[in-house]
Amino acid sequence: MKGLEMEFRTTVELPVKQTIIQHSDKIMLMGSCFAENIGKMFIENKFVCTLNPYGILYNPMSIACALDELLRKKSYTERDPALVEYNGWHSLHHHGAFSAQTRRECVQNINEKLKQTYMDFFQTDVLLITWGTAWIYKWGLTGEIVANCHKIPASSFVRERLDVHGIVQTYESLVLRLLTEVNPELKIIFTVSPVRHAKDGFHENQLSKSILLLAIESLQKKFPGTVSYFPSYEIMMDELRDYRFYADDMLHPSQLAQTYIWRRFDECCFSDECRRIIGQWNEIKKGLSHRPFHPESPEYREFLCQIVLKMTQLKEKYPYFEVKNEMELCRTLLKQ
Secondary structure (H helix, E strand, O other), X not given: OOOOOOOOOOOOOOOOOOOXXXXXXXXXXXXXXXHHHXXXXXXXXXXXXXXXXXXXXXXXXXXXXXHHHHHOOOOOOOOOOOEEEOOOEEEOOOOHHHOEXXXXXXXXXXXXXXXXXXXXXXXXXXXXXXXXXXXXXXXXXXXXXXXXXXXXXXXXXXXXXXXXXXHHHHHHHHHHHHHHHOOOOOEEEXXXXXXXXXXXXXXXXXXXXXXXXXXXXXXXXXXXXXXXXXXHHHHHHHHOOOHHHEOOOOOOEOHXXXXXXXXXXXXXXXXXXXXXXXXXXXXXXXHHOOOOOOOOOHHHXXXXXXXXXXXXXXXXXXXXXXXXHHHHHHHHHHHO
């Protein structure tokens, strides 16, 4: 019918009065592989960003444990009870990226990252936490919740599901400590990973995600000026409900989907000035990726000089902006 407009997809309504992020804010991201993906986009867009200092973590309690250790400025020793040996050495509190063939090397990997993290952590303005699942595994010997099973036989663990009350109780005291010891103006943004945990079973996955969502809602009510929620899970399930937006495993968001969710995050959380800075940087990035037919030509050298000028101006206006590597690249190209 003439004049009839039809909408062929549902659009998730973004939260109003959401946490607004400035480009100068110091950001820490912790949680699942979705936090890792979004974190890389923050880094690519030159935010001051600390990403998963314990590696990828999936359940709320392991993330809470990591934050508690950061607050306590913990340093690991070779006698730490979290260290276990199974085809190498691992930490039950960390992702396998920190594992090593020797106990000493494993501890060094952990402590080097912690040393890099502490100064940034206590200057954090925005903490973005992505929960992946409410299912947990407890180490059979101690009953401690583990962050990663490190391919140790399943018989060594007890599998349980968290409940809303337990998560909220843990995070209520944790948020109060973060506001007291890190930053009284700290903003915490929770997301639920859009990755479906098929190994849990699809019904169990839905129950798990529901528990996470209810826990976040409760924390929002308890800390209305501090805690907010970004609906990455809902965007994936409702706006992008087509398998072309999934990776080959049909469970993880594709690169296209990740980019789309990033843009929706931009709409929801970035200030106008932040968007302008990102736009300027993307223009510079586009120039840096340009590969000319005649790199020795005066025109290309002038083009590079203009890029250096733009980066210099950006650095002068925003001193936190780190463009050292890009400057070096331009200087190298100009010397050729």
